[in-house]
Amino acid sequence: MKLTLHVWRQAGPQDRGRMEMLQVDGITSDMSFLEMLDKANEDLIHDGKEPVAFDHDCREGICGTCSMVIDGVAHGPQEGTTTCQLHMRAFKDGDSIHIEPFRSRAFPVIKDLVVDRGSFDRIIAAGGYVSVNTGSAQDANNLPVRKKDADMAMDAAACIGCGACVASCPNGSAMLFVAAKMGHLAHLPQGQAERKERALSMVAQMDAEGFGACSNHYECEAVCPKEIPATFIGSMNREFLKSSLCPDS
Numbered sequence: 166m167k168l169t170l171h172v173w174r175q176a177g178p179q180d181r182g183r184m185e186m187l188q189v190d191g192i193t194s195d196m197s198f199l200e201m202l203d204k205a206n207e208d209l210i211h212d213g214k215e216p217v218a219f220d221h222d223c224r225e226g227i228c229g230t231c232s233m234v235i236d237g238v239a240h241g242p243q244e245g246t247t248t249c250q251l252h253m254r255a256f257k258d259g260d261s262i263h264i265e266p267f268r269s270r271a272f273p274v275i276k277d278l279v280v281d282r283g284s285f286d287r288i289i290a291a292g293g294y295v296s297v298n299t300g301s302a303q304d305a306n307n308l309p310v311r312k313k314d315a316d317m318a319m320d321a322a323a324c325i326g327c328g329a330c331v332a333s334c335p336n337g338s339a340m341l342f343v344a345a346k347m348g349h350l351a352h353l354p355q356g357q358a359e360r361k362e363r364a365l366s367m368v369a370q371m372d373a374e375g376f377g378a379c380s381n382h383y384e385c386e387a388v389c390p391k392e393i394p395a396t397f398i399g400s401m402n403r404e405f406l407k408s409s410l411c412p413d414s
Contacts, residue, residue, distance in 0.1 A: 166192040166253065169261040170205060172217055175274050178281075182274065184263075187217075194254035198241065199224060199231060201253055202264075218277035224249040226390065229327030233278045234265040239329035239388040247327065247390040267332035271339070271375045284374040285326050288343060291370035295350065296358040314352040321349040323391040330385035336377030341385040343371050344401035345393050351404060361408035368405050 167190045175182030189205040196204070199221050206216035220230040231248040235241035241251040256262065264278065272280040310318075324345035331339050347367055350356025356363070379398055386395040 166190075166194065166256075166258045168192060168201070168256065168259070171261060171263045172277070173265045174217070174277055175266075177276060178273055192253055194252065196253045197224070197249055198235070198251040198253065199249050218275075218279050220279050221249060226250045227325060229325035229390075232267050232280070232282075232327045232329065232332070234267060234332060236263050239267065239332040240327070240390055244387075245390060245392045247325075250390075267328050269328070269331045269337040269376070271337065272328060272331065280328075282326070282328050284376070285328065285339070285342065287374065288339070288367055288370045289326075289346060291366040292346065292350075292363045293359055293366065295355050297355055308354050310353060318349050318352040320393065321345045321352070321397060324349075324389075324393055325391060327390060329388045329390060331376065333384040333388040334377065334379075335382055335384070336380055337375075338379045338385070339371055339374070339376040340379040340398045340401065341389065341393060341395060343367055344397035347401050347404060348397045351400070360404075361411075364401070364404045364408040368401075 167188070170187040170189060171184050172187055173182055174185045187205055187209070189201065189208060192201050192204060199219075202217060202219060209216045220232060222228040222230045224231070226247040226249060229247065232240070233248055235248065235251070240246060240248050242255055243251055266272075266274050266278045266280050269280075271284045272282055275281050322345075324342060326342060328339075328342070330341040331337055347364060350363065351360060381395075383395055386393070
């Protein structure tokens with residue numbers, strides 16, 4: 166399989182970026198998208214050129230670092246799939262593929278396809294800790310959780326913090342990410358002590374980072390590799406409103 170890649174190249178945060186065309190040959194349908202980029206970089210290094218910088222770690226759809234926009238879609242054309250889980254059988258021989266970094270004011274480009282998503286870490290830090298009693302482990306039955314709440318908490322906890330929701334939103338909103346992180350603890354007994362403070366602090370930090378507001382385009386839900394529903398955003402809005410009106414109750 167021979168492909169034409171149109172890749173965003175940017176030497177640093179202050180540099181002016183550009184699209185660069187690369188030809189890559191010898192690609193098989195069983196390769197992952199990142200393995201294809203590895204092959205492209207090997208060719209560039211062989212020719213004495215600078216390889217394309219891109220983020221990756223687990224390559225198993227767990228860590229969320231393999232974030233890039235492929236042909237205008239965060240993580241590429243397949244639903245419920247991270248970039249590292251996307252395989253080249255989704256493309257055809259001779260295809261032209263456009264590859265860009267996630268675009269958001271809150272995700273400044275570091276180099277090429279690598280962006281700084283430290284804003285997500287600061288939002289998580291703003292949420293604080295969970296108050297638990299130390300000592301020996303309790304029996305699981307001491308903290309009963311309704312199955313409905315347990316299922317909701319697990320759905321929210323599936324968020325890997327990749328930022329696809331931000332990259333796909335026309336407003337650069339991070340509300341699906343914040344809603345998932347907030348909703349995870351809101352449905353568990355361990356998250357109740359700091360529940361209101363967490364809602365206020367995380368939303369305030371999200372706004373301070375420069376993320377946009379949600380205007381119900383649902384692009385975040387469409388590209389989320391873990392298929393987290395946008396209904397969590399509604400829950401987050403209610404959580405924030407209640408916390409704002411009755412912060413001390």
